Amino acid sequence: MQSDSKKELKRVLVSKGSAYTKYLQRIVGEESLWALVKFELIMAFFGNLPGILGLKLRSIFYNYLIGEKGKNTVLLPHVTLRCPNKIKLGKNVLIDEYVSLDVKGSDSEGIILGDNTVLEKSALLSTGYGGYIKIGKNCGLGPAIQIHGHGGVEIGNNCLIAGQTYIVAASHVFEDPSLPIDSQGFIPQKIVIKDDVWIGAGVKVLGGVTIKRGAVIGAGAVVNKDIEEFEVAAGVPVRVIKIRGKKKAVSKLALN
Numbered sequence: 001m002q003s004d005s006k007k008e009l010k011r012v013l014v015s016k017g018s019a020y021t022k023y024l025q026r027i028v029g030e031e032s033l034w035a036l037v038k039f040e041l042i043m044a045f046f047g048n049l050p051g052i053l054g055l056k057l058r059s060i061f062y063n064y065l066i067g068e069k070g071k072n073t074v075l076l077p078h079v080t081l082r083c084p085n086k087i088k089l090g091k092n093v094l095i096d097e098y099v100s101l102d103v104k105g106s107d108s109e110g111i112i113l114g115d116n117t118v119l120e121k122s123a124l125l126s127t128g129y130g131g132y133i134k135i136g137k138n139c140g141l142g143p144a145i146q147i148h149g150h151g152g153v154e155i156g157n158n159c160l161i162a163g164q165t166y167i168v169a170a171s172h173v174f175e176d177p178s179l180p181i182d183s184q185g186f187i188p189q190k191i192v193i194k195d196d197v198w199i200g201a202g203v204k205v206l207g208g209v210t211i212k213r214g215a216v217i218g219a220g221a222v223v224n225k226d227i228e229e230f231e232v233a234a235g236v237p238v239r240v241i242k243i244r245g246k247k248k249a250v251s252k253l254a255l256n
Contacts, residue, residue, distance in 0.1 A: 151188030
């Protein structure tokens with residue numbers, strides 16, 4: 001059976017509405033002429049404007065575009081915003097060049113970034129249809145990371161996520177070999193990353209996983225199971241190699 005998120009995707013793509021209507025739904029996020037004019041003018045005049053002038057004008061005019069934007073939040077040029085009315089940014093947030101904040105679908109809860117959080121260059125945050133992404137305070141997300149929040153992604157405070165990490169909160173259905181995989185839908189699977197987690201470069205975090213407080217994930221790992229508090233884990237698939245604060249590695253039994 002197709003998920004509600006898959007049905008929402010197909011509704012947008014194959015609806016009988018005009019290209020204009022689809023553009024309003026998918027890009028602008030509001031189905032009104034005023035919303036379209038406001039979005040087009042602000043993005044056209046200020047979205048890619050370089051230098052301190054562009055920085056200052058975006059700080060003013062993006063208040064009329066983004067759902068919430070805290071004090072001293074900075075968006076550099078060439079940032080892609082889709083359905084910006086469902087994006088909430090805390091205070092002192094920094095969003096680097098070529099970042100994409102992509103809210104999909106009318107029923108999405110959107111994207112929320114807490115105070116003092118940094119998104120480095122070319123990061124992609126996409127809610128998926130019906131999903132959401134919530135990131136806490138004082139987090140650093142490295143260049144070219146991807147977070148896909150179909151089933152919801154929640155990241156706590158003081159987390160470090162290195163570049164090229166891929167976090168996807170869903171899994172495709174593929175049981176029926178007589179049907180194309182794309183037609184079988186997908187299963188939203190929530191991902192939770194608690195406070196004070198460090199995730200190394202190039203890690204893959206799969207749907208349904210919880211990484212608990214203080215855990216460390218080594219570079220290149222594939223996280224397909226829950227990681228407990230203060231565990232240090234690495235490998236493909238991931239396995240626990242030690243506990244933070246303990247001099248000795250955990251026993252082999254704990255690795256299985």
